[in-house]
Amino acid sequence: MTTTLFGTAPSGRLFHRRRAAAIDVADLHEVAAELLPRLAAPGLHLSLVRRPGAGTALHVEEDEHTLRVPLTDLADDMSRAGVPATAAGIAAALRSWVARRPVTDAAAAGTGIAVLDWCDAAQTAVGWAVVVVRGEIAVPWEPSPSARTVELHRTRSAATGRAHDVPLELRVEGPLALWSHPRAPVLASSALVAPDLMLHRITAAGLSLPDMHVVVTPHRPVACAGPGVARRLAGQASEASVTLPWHRVVDLPWISSALS
Incomplete structure (x- = not known):
């Protein structure tokens, strides 16, 4: 689409x-x-x-x-x-x-949410980005040239905090756990700011994933599964994705802008 x-x-x-x-x-x-x-x-x-x-x-x-x-x-x-x-x-x-107008520094600081998006046009790696939700769309923030380093850190830190509060839907289907957002699909990856909490909720839902891997396709639901199932899922997908063990997600880099 x-x-x-x-x-x-x-x-x-x-x-x-x-x-x-x-x-x-x-x-x-x-x-x-x-x-x-x-x-x-x-x-x-x-x-x-x-x-x-x-x-x-x-x-x-x-x-x-x-x-x-x-x-x-x-x-x-x-x-x-x-x-x-x-x-x-x-x-x-x-x-x-x-x-879909550009996001201002003030809007990002006041309402931005941390999500994962592509780092490159070739869609080979993902990183953290800040988006602002407007209705049913989420618009990526690209810091202005005048934004200072300390302001970037504050905005990203606040966006990470808000990501904890995004209401997401969890659905368990066999060996898979799927996280999604009902209106803005890109927000599904906001749950990954706290992958340990994701693992806890998945376990509470009845699925045991001691070695949880996440399959990230920006702007799509996030899939969680064991390493073998995650690799098969990524290999069968028609879209580019990145598969990572859950403990590596929080160490992904920040990107200055997100690709739409």
Whole structure:
């Protein structure tokens, strides 16, 4: 499943059929003018800015982040993503676009949660990252150039603490224990800040895993099993994953940003 700035992209014939109906800039302008005031929040300023000879742009300003995107570019991106050319479709896409705006240092410090994500584009290693939850999505934080080392440590420490309190679902299926989050899948890995507590809950659920290994596929449920079962599970998966003994998880490095 492919995720875009406007949600989940359609596929196959449906995708091509939707692509035929391009998003009209005038329609986007009308929807944005009505919707943006309702999406604004303390510290978040959203506005339409008319630029002489260059058309109108969507201006986003929040703490250290400032972004200005021409409506023509935004309409083209929506059209390529298969956004329905209706007021409701455009409004939903615009809400999703605003929700996926960059995370500020202050937001990460105040509400960030520690999770595991890919360290590299090749998806060969995972590391700890901080995400901020907005509705049903979790947006990765990339520290600003002005963030000091002490601030990074404080934000990451606070995010680790919040990870302990994320409500997760545990399901035992034969030799496997699966951890998931009902709304934001990436949060499943937040449980790994305390793998010893995970092991305790799994044991209490009736599954004994004295040599527990975890199969981590960022943005998917986390699987726990014995080493042999974990290796077989990872080998059969269609997506890249990393398999680790539970005691090595807490020593994984922090990464400055997460890949989406």
